[in-house]
Amino acid sequence: GxxxxxxxxxxxxxxxxxxxxxxxxxxxxxxxxxxxxxxxxxxxxxxxxxxxxxxxxxxxxxxxxxxxxxxxxxxxxxxxxxxxxxxxxxxxxxxxxxxxxxxxxxxxxxxxxxxxxAPPTVALTGPSGICQGEEATLTWEVTNFEASSEYSPIWFHGNTYIPTEMDNQVTLVPDIGIGPAPSALMEVGLRVEDDRGCVSDLETWTVDVLATPVLAWTLGLPEEVCSPAQGCAEVGLLNEGLPFNTGVEYIFGNAASSPINSACDNYTNPSPCPRLDSMTVVVRFAHDLDADGTLFCTNRLVDSIMVNPTPEPSFALDAPQACLDTADGNCIPLAHDLGMYDFCEDDSLSFNWYVTPLGDLDITDFTIEDADQVMPSICLEKEGAVEIVIEVENLHGCSQTSPAQPFVVRGLPRPELTFLQESICLPTTVSVLNSSAGAANFSMSIPGFPTYEDFLSPLELNVEFPGYYDADFTVSNTYTVGEHVVVCAVDTTYEQAFEGRTPPVAMFEVLPDTVVEFVDPVVDFENMSTGAVEYIWSFGNGEGSAEEHPSVEYARPGTYNTQLLVVNEFGCTDVHSQSIDVTTDLYVYAPNAFTPNNDGLNDAWAPSIIGQDLIASYECHIMNRSNHVLFYSEDPNEAWDGSNAVTGEGLHYSSGGEVFAWRIAIKKKGGRGAIIYTGHIQMIR
CATH class of the missing domain: 2.60.40.10 (Immunoglobulins)
Known part of the structure; x- marks a missing residue:
């Protein structure tokens, strides 16, 4: 008032x-x-x-x-x-x-x-730093808010950014994006006025616009490569005035972060057509915002690379090895065709075949034709090994060489048999010597003999049957490559490799007997030999003969060994010998039949003995088939009439024809020896 x-x-x-x-x-x-x-x-x-x-x-x-x-x-x-x-x-x-x-x-x-x-009290919040190219959103709040009041913000800002106001926040967009030069700070002020006209104190906020990586490839990927390939790249930083404590990390693809600014990657293309691939690098700056932690500013760079397909060569061998074929040649059994490949419609393939000789082979030992075609002809001239590869190239210039596949031509073993035979006369023996070379296995087949497998040399054969013998001989080696097995064998036949011949049989009979009286010393020889073409006689007295049936007269008494050697057309021989006695003091002759029928003719049997005065003792026995003695006498002049003189049963022993054996034993006087004579008697009724 x-x-x-x-x-x-x-x-x-x-x-x-x-x-x-x-x-x-x-x-x-x-x-x-x-x-x-x-x-x-x-x-x-x-x-x-x-x-x-x-x-x-x-x-x-x-x-x-x-x-x-x-x-x-x-x-x-x-x-x-x-x-x-x-x-x-x-x-x-x-x-x-x-x-x-x-x-x-x-x-x-x-x-x-x-x-x-009281005026509004305002709290202003937002980031203390952002990366170049990013926006900063600030949010305000009336801390003494009254629901009945309305509030209006009053912003104060510079000219280095563009603000966008909305509700209780503002978004600041720097008017300069990512660049190598450092960006200016963004400063903003805020007063809030309520509907009574009360205005808050000025609140300010500063946003530091921090560097974002500015990137450029200092080493880029090649424009195109052949799969598979390695591509390397290096990235450079264009930022200026970067604080020394800024952390820099490089992340290439899916790899872990690293301080290294280069990387290499492998590029593959399993498809048949070209495929675009790339390398991406993310570079990250780590800015320390003190209490607000760390702000990471990142940028990425992508480089492209065209990965062309590389054809995968594929061929097979029907067999990895073969035996030397001197007649038809040794061409490698290749399996290869265009159906094995998958390629784009606008692509095509070219082929080059290469052969590398191994061991002792050289380029003159094989031939190759159509080496730039799908299916060449590769043939070896002799045994040995080679390696085959194929190079396949497409229109993109991408090529690949197959792994080397070996092929072996196996040498043949050399069969060699020697048949040694001292005699062709049966029975005989053949020695088979095997001096074959380059063989691990042997097989010999001869008719009449078992098959001999891998036998030791020499092989002894006992020949028992006549004829020529052919020998089938096989030498072989077995070679294994993986699961493939080949047996290289050489068969040969030795015709009439050896023979066996049946020898002749020497046989003769002396006539009249092998004991002759010197009073008649002539002896005849009955030649009973078989299969002979030549006869050689030796009579035991220094004489001989080539006759078929010779005779000889002995000049003096004695015992002579007569021998016959016979020879057939093959040179085979046989010998038969017989002793002949030429005597002057005793001769016994015994008939071989008599007829005891009381007709007065030849009714009894008795030996005829010359020189009985030389007999010191005489015994004669006649036996039947059961070896029972029917007649016995010590008298050279006693005859047998066919009766059973020993037992006295019956007048005659038999009523029919019968054969009996007789035996006469004589001892000579004066110790001059003893002689036993034997023979058979036929009783004829």
């Missing part, structure tokens, strides 16, 4: 009352420039609208609870700050009257209490 009063000083008060003078009170007309809403922190301007009527000696005193205190100042205007919840303002307008030494002060006072509203 407003009120006025006067008072005097202690020195002059009596005098003034004595004079009873009247003095005017000052008039105070207060005016405030900010009304009717007062916001904390705001300034209120005061002025006295009655200033123009002020008398000399007018002064003002101002007081406010916010710290304003001015005394007796001539100015009728002042300003003061208001704070919540209320601010008290007082103003005193004084007029000084002076009379002599006395003075009187008349004053008017005004005071007012202002209701003050």
């Amino acid at each position: 407003t009120f006025a009063s006067c008072f005097t000083s202690a020195l002059t008060n009596t005098n003034l009352n004595a004079t009873a003078s009247e003095f005017e009170l000052p008039v105070l007309s207060p005016e405030f420039t900010v009304a009717p809403v007062f916001c904390e922190g705001g300034t209120v301007d005061f002025m006295d609208l009655n200033e123009g009527d002020n008398l000399p000696g007018t002064s003002y005193s101002f007081f406010a609870t916010t710290g304003l205190e001015l005394d007796n100042v001539p100015s009728s205007e002042t300003s003061f700050e208001v704070i919540a919840d209320s601010t008290v303002f007082e103003v005193t307008k004084s007029l000084l009257y002076v009379q002599g030494e006395d003075s009187l002060v008349c004053s008017a006072q005004f005071d007012s209490t202002f209701v003050v509203f």
